[in-house]
Amino acid sequence: MPELPEVEVVRAGLAPAVTGARIAAVEVFDRRALRRHDQLSVDFESGLTGARVLAAVRRGKFLWMPLADADAHADANVNADAEGERNGRALVAHLGMSGQVLLRTPGHPGPGVPGEHLRVRLHVEHPDHGELVVDFDDQRTFGGMAIDRMLPTPDGERAGFSAGVDGAWARSIPSQVAHIARDPLDPAFDDAAFARALARKKSEIKRVLLDQTVASGIGNIYADESLWRVRMHPQQPASSLSRKRVDELLTAVRAVLEQALAEGGTSFDEQYVNVNGASGYFAHSLNAYGRDGEPCPRCGTTMVRESFMNRSSHRCPRCQRIRAGVKTRAA
DNA sequence: AGAAACGCCTGCCAGC
């Protein structure tokens, strides 16, 4: 289940292979993988062929590759509006539930390999690394790719994380990612604005953590882990939290995301792998997620699983209780 | 307008 750490592992693996590379050819084996693509603006295959990849950027769970056209001066075929023309285009990817990006050598077998669900294949030519195949594999097709136009970021800050690689594209964001909030690891993430957003929400805190328009990158696994770490009940009303508790929660979220990132992400079975097909190790570090029936690593109480938002919450019934009146303690 | 419910999709597994 790719959340921020898993997507970042993919981005970091993809970046050196594609930055500066030219897309020589595109194969789409299942057009459902283009679900988010605006088919009217530009054909996916012809829109990518010949383009040069400028970087690999991530915000939350969204990944994109800003593009430079093969010949920027003779770009008469692209029927983009002036705004899109000025800010450029990007190849946007979302892994959904089961998406994988895999780097392969030319000649790698195509669709039909048992256990694989190859949807899109890019043939790229890198000035240093030569020819390379970038495969988008997605069992459940909750993920997808699209060509999207870029918009300037409203705050003028960098749109997402690209490991220091810079360019004119850095302060533009694909239109379909524009409504997604910055993630808690983003230097431009606004802690005070996050606290204000929570103060306005009567919803349960876990629901708010999963709302990508409030803070992005957090999914079910890291929400449960963060709430366990900060001893917070997933159904604690967001507006009941003091600023102090919000800050503690943000600290916990960042610690969990960073630790997972350091361990290569969370892998169950073969559902999540890096660009080389290898699994991450964070599944061994989980304290709450999937541990129902086992003792809480902190207090020994048997952990429980509860149905929540059509999914599961895992918590310690002793450490994580709903508390009333915490709002009054701190400003 | 904000929140909740729904639909998308496939593989796996418990239960009958």
Place this chain on the structure above:
DNA sequence: TGCTGGCAGGCGTTTC
């Protein structure tokens, strides 16, 4: 054994 239903779950869309 073979079927069915439930579960996994992020995000866009629809409904309330």
